[in-house]
Amino acid sequence: MVIQVCIGSACHLKGSYEVIQTLKGLIITHGLEKKVTLQSSFCLGICGKSVSIKVDDQVLSLKPDEVVDFFEKNVLEVING
Numbered sequence: 323m324v325i326q327v328c329i330g331s332a333c334h335l336k337g338s339y340e341v342i343q344t345l346k347g348l349i350i351t352h353g354l355e356k357k358v359t360l361q362s363s364f365c366l367g368i369c370g371k372s373v374s375i376k377v378d379d380q381v382l383s384l385k386p387d388e389v390v391d392f393f394e395k396n397v398l399e400v401i402n403g
């Protein structure tokens with residue numbers, strides 16, 4: 323699974339750095355370094371909804387305080403089946 327977090331200016335202002343740090347911590351905590359690749363990306367084209375992220379081919383948006391929820395539903399549940 324590849325998760326890209328937009329670091330374009332709109333998303334940066336809304337906390338993409340915090341989103342990346344939180345995701346990085348969660349990936350390590352759950353030992354998923356080999357299964358989940360975290361990358362930064364340029365503008366994903368939905369700046370109004372930032373922070374924008376792309377999970378494989380799906381573009382989503384989330385706020386920094388929604389990262390844990392997102393991770394449980396869209397990463398852990400998907401990877402663990």
Ligand code: FES
Nearest residue numbers: 328330333366369
């Ligand atoms: S700056 Fe993030 S989607 Fe445009």
